[in-house]
Amino acid sequence: MNLKQLSLELGLSQTTVSRALNGFPEVSEATRNRVQLAADRHQYRPSTRAKGLATGKALAIGHVIPVSTKHETMNPIFGDFIAGAGETYSRNGYEMTLSIVDDQNEDDIYRGLKARRSVDGVVVHAPRMHDPRIALLNEIGLPFVVHGRASGVTAPYSWVDVNNRRAFNRAADLLIDLGHRRIGLINGLEVMDFAHRRRNGYMDTLTANGIAADPSLMWSGEMTEDFGYQSTREMLALDNPPTAVMVSSLILALGVRRAIEECGLTMGRDVSVITHDDALSYFRNGGDVPIFTATRSSVRDAGRRLAEMLLADIANPFPQPQNELLEAELMVGQSTGPAPNL
């Protein structure tokens, strides 16, 4: 069923039917009802393609997901983020289109999306430091919002981010209050902006408390269980091992726990652990008392907020860059305790 058929059946023009369905005032209420009824009866839905062509909008938002060619790694937070954003889109009549892209030819993808006019805007995932995509998108004039920020980029742009620095400040503070002085850090790759900020948070607080940063306690790599395990093993084998570790994701933290227990130690007693927790739906951190003490911020909520922001930017003819800094909550669980006296 298309507009033409519907209008023929109703004995009305396409114009009138279109206006009736789109809530324009120059249609009598009687006809509007008649049209609405017929449309419902036939389950009429305007063709997205046609509507898009006619209005000049794509009615779609693009998500460009980088997949590192080297490791074929896809960020596990991505699913939940998308779920959050998707809700907002469909509630506003937008579709979501995904492009999976290896980090080689990202540029082409963004240019292609623009040239083919297949989206009204994009969200930039996993920003790196000095991320070149922001300049690119500004240059080609494709509206966008960044999930995270890009240190070193001076041009203004819209973003939604977690206060990673503050979160790691607070986590380090908690550990220091518990008496820990040897505190390790297991972080994501530090080209990633979030990892950079978390390290800054960690370092700040250590320095502010008169603790010198020790490179042998600072690790950075892909956020896999195995990396959490390996780096913890290495640290625990040191002459002067850490009594606490700060970790950038739950998956890493699982590896950390494995290493601790394999060394015959008990997490929360011999070694304290604080992890960041993205509140992934399939990875709940424990029951009544969380397993891990964690800085927690729902990536799904971030998706929702970011989508709203992007749609607002698109609707607005002269959008101003918007920002939203989400604070993580610090939830105390079973993985932290006072520093053991040596």
Add this chain to the structure above:
Amino acid sequence: MNLKQLSLELGLSQTTVSRALNGFPEVSEATRNRVQLAADRHQYRPSTRAKGLATGKALAIGHVIPVSTKHETMNPIFGDFIAGAGETYSRNGYEMTLSIVDDQNEDDIYRGLKARRSVDGVVVHAPRMHDPRIALLNEIGLPFVVHGRASGVTAPYSWVDVNNRRAFNRAADLLIDLGHRRIGLINGLEVMDFAHRRRNGYMDTLTANGIAADPSLMWSGEMTEDFGYQSTREMLALDNPPTAVMVSSLILALGVRRAIEECGLTMGRDVSVITHDDALSYFRNGGDVPIFTATRSSVRDAGRRLAEMLLADIANPFPQPQNELLEAELMVGQSTGPAPNL
């Protein structure tokens, strides 16, 4: 830059430019080159909307991702699957559109996709037993391929699945060969078709070896780390605890290991574990020797294969249902060993 502008600049008709770019024979090589060059220079890309309208195809594939309203849980394999499928789509000039949907009104989504003509086909994720979506899609005439199968559905349909039954046959066989007789099962929700098949595989092999199924050893629930932990704790507290456990996912298996170690036991010696491993990119199962003995099948490969199948179905005016049953490999790791003599 659009077709009209490009053809004007070249002093050619839109027809000729279009045909030149699309490889039609009635264009001289000289003009074709001239056109191609100009198109490249201006980075011309035909508008997807316009092309879709003109051809009557949407040039897009829809993925409808169910998110359980109750638990807001999103299947973690989804990201990798999408990554695999996405490669195939973009190589063939297709876009991928995602709909996140709570399991209440799935029907509306599929009908909507059809009515708005926004996709040429869909992939059905996470099929349940007697899944009603297959009948629905056949009824409304939207091409589709199922990732998995739906026991109890008799109508023919295309699918790509792992041989879950065989995989769990083999896993059980291995454990029995190692001398285990008390073998537990920690499975996904058994409304899910894959979980049903895995249980059948498990049961078959036990029965064939004269081992009676023990309900206290068979668990089924959401595939979270916590569920793996809880169910293992319960089983190990039995008077007659299992010496081995078969598990439906790596995430569950991490919980299983935690429970085993918390009980002061050693995985691979006191309790053997075999898990299914979807080869998720961010969840590699160990290094040289895998941590877990596992039935392994890359969900990313499945995504690739399924996308190819769907595109072929769409291209073919009279498609026959196609099937592909992928065999999982059984990889021996550190989590299995001979049954302890009591």
Add this chain to the structure above:
DNA sequence: GCGCCTTACAAAAGCGCTTTGGATACCTTT
């Protein structure tokens, strides 16, 4: 009874492509 405004609808153009059905020029063939 005229002009004017309002209400309620319709004709037609246009969005950017593809595709149908010519048209033209140049060769062959007989």
Add this chain to the structure above:
DNA sequence: AAAGGTATCCAAAGCGCTTTTGTAAGGCGC
């Protein structure tokens, strides 16, 4: 030299919508 092919190109219609620009009918004041 006329008929028939072949190789290139083009004008225009059409895809399913929205939107601009009418138009006809009725109500109102005077």
